[in-house]
């Protein structure tokens with residue numbers, strides 16, 4: 032198969048960047064999008080040009096490292112990660128526009144590589160649980176009902192790829208943050224920091240400069256893990272309750 | 288942007304809410320809820336004009352009079368009306384300020400690369416447009432029927448039925464009101480569902496039902512509002528009895 036790629040090229044962070052047209056000839060239909068880029072790069076290097084920089088790691092759809100926006104769709108047309116997107120999903124001779132995940136909190140490092148550290152800092156601010164060391168606890172000391180387990184695990188499968196952010200017309204990171212808060216706040220292990228967790232994570236999300244959700248629901252349609260927009264409702268609820276409880280607690284302290 | 292900075296700079300209570308994106312959305316949702324409540328009551332109140340001219344003592348004129356004397360003699364003349372006006376203005380200011388600020392944030396976050404439309408509904412994609420139209424309409428509408436400033440057709444204080452009748456003999460006023468109410472319908476369809484989600488009152492099982500309820504509410508409000516101008520225009524609601532109306536105005540205006 033043959034394709035014409037319009038690829039975003041940017042040498043350094045902060046540069047203005049531009050689209051460059053590159054021909055990709057004789058590509059196997061069974062090649063993944065990243066394997067197609069590998070072949071393009073081999074040819075570019077053979078010509079003595081600079082290879083197109085892009086992110087990848089596991090190449091089996093579980094790590095969340097790959098991050099391309101293909102014709103305006105984060106990860107590509109199939110709602111799977113870019114590494115799981117195959118060239119057979121495109122038309123022979125098609126012109127394909129490839130750009131990095133767009134968000135001001137994801138600065139472009141080079142070409143298609145962005146720094147998604149903002150998501151890591153959101154995790155750092157509250158995506159943990161406190162646990163005591165020592166002898167192993169009683170296995171049944173913390174019962175988890177199947178319903179709670181399902182809710183938590185459906186949220187915990189988020190791979191932190193950032194496609195939701197790239198898809199969001201508001202540049203919000205609420206699906207990601209909602210998934211993390213839903214996961215940890217619904218399990219008994221997460222109760223100790225429940226209110227603090229959601230307040231810190233929302234504060235960090237805002238400090239990174241992500242936008243505000245208007246419930247368009249497009250994040251969910253771009254998410255390779257099909258995280259439901261319900262996690263955003265949960266995030267909103269947890270946050271509202273945490274601020275209210277905090278206010279009550281501080282009033283009590285003043286009274287004492 | 289160290290994580291510790293974020294934790295330390297945190298404030299509490301209403302300040303924390305207004306400063307955070309989620310809290311601001313909550314303010315927009317709550318103020319929007321107040322406006323929705325008003326719009327439903329206003330629509331139901333307008334339906335009083337369907338009782339017709341009533342021999343110069345139209346029911347909608349009495350209704351407008353009642354709005355002003357509500358609570359008398361316990362409360363002064365027009366007190367409840369003014370209390371509601373102040374509440375509405377406050378809600379509108381919070382609603383619009385919140386949206387303007389959130390929108391500025393979101394634009395900055397996209398960094399000049401607008402997102403491709405993947406699956407947002409028509410009403411969701413146009414909330415900002417329908418909202419702006421409604422704001423302009425509210426200004427026009429108050430200048431027409433409340434302050435009686437835009438008197439293209441004759442307007443008299445207290446003669447609500449006659450005012451509506453005269454205005455809605457003009458096709459362009461009918462069209463304008465139908466368009467405004469149509470925008471309101473789209474605004475409500477996305478807005479009501481979105482507010483429920485923002486307040487976190489939804490749950491996975493209830494999500495579909497909430498979306499449908501928002502749609503049904505939008506249709507209910509649109510139909511109720513549109514009936515009045517359309518029925519005046521088509522002549523289903525007959526002309527006011529001019530001689531008798533003049534007499535009753537003096538009573539209403541006291």
Ligand code: HEM
Pocket residue numbers: 326329333351354372421425428429432433447464467468471512513515516
């Ligand atoms: C067909 C549609 C409508 C008709 C016939 C209508 C009619 C009227 C009338 C006659 C008044 C004056 C009431 C009085 O003096 O007691 C009024 C006031 C008002 N209407 Fe409407 N209206 C319509 C739709 C709307 C819509 C869609 C909105 C808002 C989104 C709206 C917002 C207002 C506001 C804010 C006031 C001023 C309230 C006050 O301060 O007294 N109206 N309307």
Ligand code: SF4
Pocket residue numbers: 188189190191192193194195196206207210253254255256257258
């Ligand atoms: S919620 Fe989905 S799209 Fe967003 S970071 Fe997690 S896996 Fe990626």
Ligand code: FES
Pocket residue numbers: 086087088089090091092093094095096097112113114115
């Ligand atoms: S490279 Fe790991 S998910 Fe694509």
